[in-house]
Amino acid sequence: MEKKLPTIKEIAKKLNISVSTVSRALHDHPSIGLRTKTQVQKLAAEMNYEPNQTAIQFKQGKTFTLGLILPNLREEYFSLAISGIEDIAFKNNYNVLIGQSHDELDREQKILEIMRKHRVDGIVVSISKQTTGIEHFEQLEKYNIPVVFFDRVPDVPDIHSVWCSLYYSTVEAVEFLFDKGHKRVAYIQGPQSLNIKNERLAGYYEAHKKRKIAVQESLVVTTDLSRESTEKAMAGLLAQKNRPTAILAFNDNVALDAIQYAKNKKLRINRDLSVVSYANWPITAYLDFPPLASVEQFPYEQGVRATELLFKVLNTKSSQGALPYENVVLKSELVVH
Amino acid sequence: MEKKLPTIKEIAKKLNISVSTVSRALHDHPSIGLRTKTQVQKLAAEMNYEPNQTAIQFKQGKTFTLGLILPNLREEYFSLAISGIEDIAFKNNYNVLIGQSHDELDREQKILEIMRKHRVDGIVVSISKQTTGIEHFEQLEKYNIPVVFFDRVPDVPDIHSVWCSLYYSTVEAVEFLFDKGHKRVAYIQGPQSLNIKNERLAGYYEAHKKRKIAVQESLVVTTDLSRESTEKAMAGLLAQKNRPTAILAFNDNVALDAIQYAKNKKLRINRDLSVVSYANWPITAYLDFPPLASVEQFPYEQGVRATELLFKVLNTKSSQGALPYENVVLKSELVVH
DNA sequence: CTGTTAGCGCATTCAA
């Protein structure tokens, strides 16, 4: 029993008027007589008429859908970003198609292909940790699908982007540790692909410079974000004869693994070893020894700004030529727990 | 510079054949000559032809999109469910539109409306904690949009559903605590709307019955899942002169808040107070005193089964009449940490 | 094996 939904054609027939009149009446077109208009709108409401979106999409050549690509949904950080993006999208009567790259380039490309075939009107993306080039994104230009990068932004010219600057907060974070009396502060950096702007490292150096403390290269180590990799980095740090007394961790996930490792090695957190981190993950509040401070990167706000920028591009495109590439930079904040 | 994407019409013109021949050739229709077919496919590839999905959606009256409604994306539990749902959806060349109810009935209804207007082909949903009736879901039948409930399933007849049975694991969990020597095990249950099957409570009673221990009504308290509410419940428990020595918590979120509260009250976790819980949230591994055990509810698997069921409904609908309502029940497992 | 044609629902241009 396939029930058929009402169409403007049926409304037209019932009222003995033309479909175009119905269409215009429903759109409050100025050139429709008040009587006809109210008549049509009344009947449409009675029949529970709803415009067929697929027809409109087809006709307009637009899907009123945005694509959103994230490394994962597990991190609360990204789910906050989603809320920001959805809020703006819904406000513009847009839907959001979400894809997880799982930090794999392959999946990212696959998702892009799916979204392209689905003819999304635009894409907001935070790139995977394996993503070094952006050829697959540039391809989208051929299809007239604008892209806005956010949070994890590739370091190339001529893109729209929104990110959160970490430089000053990092200086502040490291000085915070110096103020606590620490002399040897290690830095566990993320995979090369995510260090692109390298603001964390620059801030780390700057703090040392300000305090006239020499940076010991051996205190800067790298993790690929996996637990194993972080543990290896920690092992390297703790094996040094002048082991660090504090750590600046790439993010709270890394911080948690680092803390866990240190605890297993019988270090007393916040006594033998203090940790400061990024992302300000709420869950750390449940830990007995959370990072002493974390840099808030405002994922929700980033999502909002990225989506607003995307709509700006979408709305400009139709009227004029190319919009100059825009890069929005927010400021992070050090939150002491 | 609106670039136009190639259509079958253009392919047809270039080859001096009809559009229907092109359409059939691209679909490997048997009645097309091999020469024509390869010719068409070759040219299509050269021109980077891609079928216009919006046209197909319009024509077929299908969007090849599923709606997925979840209470939130913050809990890793639900993001695992998403992965299960996406895996099956993608396998069937379907997209997934995700909406968060934020555990509010209003939002749930709003999302439903958006999805209906978007003409999704079917919906998978885990209801909000405010959802008591399902009228808003039943409405969808009028629009021929089948619904499969999963995880949080309303207790009404005539629905498709997939959930994870908690009864036996709960018996096991409570007996696990008894085995540890606990005599007074409290139960912090969730809001009424989520206790529908009440398997937790039934299992709690059954364990007491098996061990011939009387259930003390005062040890069964309720939280609305918020931290404040859980703290209030805890306060009530700890104020009793025969305070419980162990707690069965509605889920790991509640468990964490309960543990936090107890620690603030100077109770020693796992000595003065032990906790067992549900959901098996990985993050608890980072805690110094995590729940001793947690009931695994297999959200990924639930998502898979729910989506498979939805496709079964979708595929049956077109051919025959109504598919009898189906209810899939998985079994939970107690995981001791 | 291939072509012609109609039509999905709607917005819109052109005529009246």
Add this chain to the structure above:
DNA sequence: TTGAATGCGCTAACAG
């Protein structure tokens, strides 16, 4: 102020 007609891209029924 309204109607008739067109076309978006594609599939499928029908005809040859």
